[in-house]
Structure formats: C-alpha cells, structure tokens
Amino acid sequence: MSVTVRVPAKVNVQLAVGAARPDGFHGLANVFLAVGLYDEVTVTAADELRITCTGPDAGQVPLDRTNLAARAALVLAGRYGREADVHLHIAKDIPVAGGMAGGSADGAGALLACDALWGTGASREELLDICAELGSDVPFSLVGGAALGTGRGEQLTELEVGGTFHWVFAMASRGLSTPAVFREFDRLGEGRDIPEPVASRDLLDALAKGDADALAATVSNDLQPAALSLFPELADTLAAGRAAGALATLVSGSGPTTAFLARDAEGAEAVAGALRASGTCRAVRTASGPVPGATVV
Ligand SMILES: C[C@@](CO)(OP(=O)(O)O)[C@H](O)COP(=O)(O)OP(=O)(O)OC[C@H]1O[C@@H](n2ccc(N)nc2=O)[C@H](O)[C@@H]1O
Numbered sequence: 322m323s324v325t326v327r328v329p330a331k332v333n334v335q336l337a338v339g340a341a342r343p344d345g346f347h348g349l350a351n352v353f354l355a356v357g358l359y360d361e362v363t364v365t366a367a368d369e370l371r372i373t374c375t376g377p378d379a380g381q382v383p384l385d386r387t388n389l390a391a392r393a394a395l396v397l398a399g400r401y402g403r404e405a406d407v408h409l410h411i412a413k414d415i416p417v418a419g420g421m422a423g424g425s426a427d428g429a430g431a432l433l434a435c436d437a438l439w440g441t442g443a444s445r446e447e448l449l450d451i452c453a454e455l456g457s458d459v460p461f462s463l464v465g466g467a468a469l470g471t472g473r474g475e476q477l478t479e480l481e482v483g484g485t486f487h488w489v490f491a492m493a494s495r496g497l498s499t500p501a502v503f504r505e506f507d508r509l510g511e512g513r514d515i516p517e518p519v520a521s522r523d524l525l526d527a528l529a530k531g532d533a534d535a536l537a538a539t540v541s542n543d544l545q546p547a548a549l550s551l552f553p554e555l556a557d558t559l560a561a562g563r564a565a566g567a568l569a570t571l572v573s574g575s576g577p578t579t580a581f582l583a584r585d586a587e588g589a590e591a592v593a594g595a596l597r598a599s600g601t602c603r604a605v606r607t608a609s610g611p612v613p614g615a616t617v618v
C-alpha cells in the first residue's frame with residue numbers, strides 16, 4: 322500500500338527580520354504565499370527506512386536520515402512507538418536550496434503521508450507541532466494558502482487572499498545556505514538598531530483584495546541585501562525581470578531563486594520569455610498562488 326502527498330513551494334511576499342535571538346534564530350514577520358510548483362512524496366510500507374529522489378535537482382538531495390522527509394517519518398514513528406519502516410520517494414520539482422522551502426515541503430508531505438499510511442490519526446495540532454520541530458518553514462508547507470508566520474516563522478495565522486497572483490521564478494546556477502544568509506544579515510546589520518519585525522498593514526490589505534499592483538508596491542525582503550551580498554549576480558536577474566515589465570521583483574526568502582510578480586498569466590509568460598532570453602539564470606518557471614498546502618492525492 323502507498324500514499325502520495327503533493328506539497329507546494331512558497332514565496333515570501335514580506336520577510337521582516339529582527340535581531341538574532343539568544344537561541345540563534347531570528348524573530349520574523351514572514352508572510353508566506355503557497356505557489357503551484359510541487360514536490361510529491363510517496364510512502365510505501367517496506368522492511369526498513371529508505372529514500373529515493375527523482376527530478377532535475379535530485380543529485381543535491383541527501384538520501385540519508387538528515388533528509389527532512391526521513392526526519393518527519395522518524396519523529397512520527399517515535400511518538401507512536403513504531404518503526405519508520407517505509408520507502409520514501411520524493412518526486413522533486415521545487416529547486417533545492419532555492420529559498421522556496423522544498424525540503425520543508427518534503428518534511429510536511431512525508432509526515433502527512435506516514436500519518437495516513439499508518440492510520441496514526443494524529444490531530445492537526447500535533448502534526449503542526451511536529452512540523453515546527455522539523456523546521457521554521459515546515460508548518461506553512463502543511464497549511465498552504467497564505468499565512469503570517471511569527472516567532473521564528475513557525476507560529477501561523479492564516480490570511481485571506483482575494484484573488485490569484487501570477488509569478489515567474491528564476492532559478493539560479495547554485496544554491497545559497499539559509500544559515501549563511503542569516504549570518505550575512507547579522508554582519509551587514511552590525512552596530513545598527515534592528516527594529517522588531519512587523520507585518521505591513523498595506524501588504525495584508527493588498528493580499529485580501531487580490532490587488533497585484535498594490536501587492537507589488539508593498540512586497541519586501543529584509544534578507545535580500547544579504548542574499549545579494551553573497552550572490553551579486555542575482556542583481557542582473559532582478560534587473561532583467563524589471564526591464565521585462567514585472568510589477569515587482571524580489572529574492573524569494575533566503576534565495577537565490579528570484580521572484581517576479583505579473584499582472585496576469587499573459588504578463589507572466591512575457592516576463593518568463595524575457596528572463597529565459599536574458600541568460601541571467603539557469604531555468605525559469607511560472608506559477609500562481611495561493612494554492613492549498615500538503616494534500617493526499
Ligand atoms: C528564510 C526562510 C523564510 O521563509 O526560508 P528559506 O528561504 O530558507 O526557504 C525561513 O525562515 C527558513 O526556514 P527553515 O529553512 O525552515 O529554517 P530552519 O531549518 O528552521 O533553520 C535553519 C537555520 O536558519 C536560521 N534561521 C532560520 C529561521 C529563523 N527564523 N531564524 C534563523 O536565524 C538559523 O541559522 C537556523 O539554524
């Protein structure tokens with residue numbers, strides 16, 4: 322018997338970052354939007370825990386117990402006093418180390434799939450609690466849609482969205498490490514007063530109205546200067562998207578994937594074409610959101 326779960330990627334339409342906390346994490350006001358690029362996690366009963374992965378970036382995915390999908394299966398099995406005796410297969414379409422929460426998607430997907438396969442019957446609250454244990458972004462991968470993440474990003478408030486937003490994503494030639502980008506944020510901010518992170522009222526209103534122009538005027542990412550400092554060529558990709566008429570251009574989360582907001586699907590195709598022709602990125606995809614979180618298919 323097998324269970325397959327489909328899980329979306331995310332883009333951060335606002336990422337406000339506070340000062341480093343004593344535990345090493347940063348307080349955030351993190352406005353997530355789930356977009357229609359997906360990983361699929363399939364779990365099948367097996368003699369022992371095994372992981373396989375296919376897809377364009379599969380070579381960069383760890384196939385040992387550090388894989389977030391394996392960690393999810395092990396944590397759930399541990400809580401319910403059973404073995405994590407499953408074959409986990411990840412069909413990966415979300416770029417690896419791209420700031421789109423691909424690993425988090427696989428963690429949330431494996432958790433939901435194992436819960437269904439084993440008939441664990443864990444409550445939504447318990448699943449969210451395990452997600453937060455796995456990583457700051459993992460609860461959002463379970464929930465999807467749009468949400469404000471506070472704390473280190475794991476405490477979610479779901480948000481109303483009044484329409485569909487059309488995006489273009491440019492994948493970079495290499496990845497960026499999330500901890501390294503936060504360290505660079507700290508370095509760049511040394512000696513400066515870092516304000517408490519707060520969600521922008523205007524941005525939440527733009528989401529609620531489904532107004533792309535208003536959203537474009539309010540998107541922001543406090544990690545962007547740090548990502549650009551570590552990966553200066555990203556500025557060329559952002560400039561190419563801006564020149565092609567994107568309403569807004571930004572680095573997705575800790576990067577290096579860059580995100581471009583368009584007014585509609587046609588506008589997104591035009592920006593995508595121009596980015597492909599620009600030679601400033603490895604691959605280009607279009608996707609819209611919000612879309613639902615982890616779902617058994
Ligand atoms: C930056 C964001 C924005 O959504 O996503 P990505 O761009 O990586 O996808 C997230 O905050 C990433 O969340 P996630 O990838 O789950 O990170 P975690 O595993 O919890 O933490 C990895 C490391 O990132 C740093 N970290 C993460 C979250 C946070 N609020 N403050 C931090 O300083 C810490 O150095 C931590 O050890």
Ligand SMILES: Nc1ncnc2c1ncn2[C@@H]1O[C@H](COP(=O)(O)OP(=O)(O)O)[C@@H](O)[C@H]1O
Nearest residue numbers: 388389390417418419420421422423424425427
């Ligand atoms: N299932 C997984 N898929 C991708 N990366 C994973 C996975 N599990 C663990 N990782 C590790 O997490 C790192 C960050 O990956 P990912 O979640 O794709 O990026 P990001 O945090 O930028 O969104 C990878 O470089 C990899 O070492």
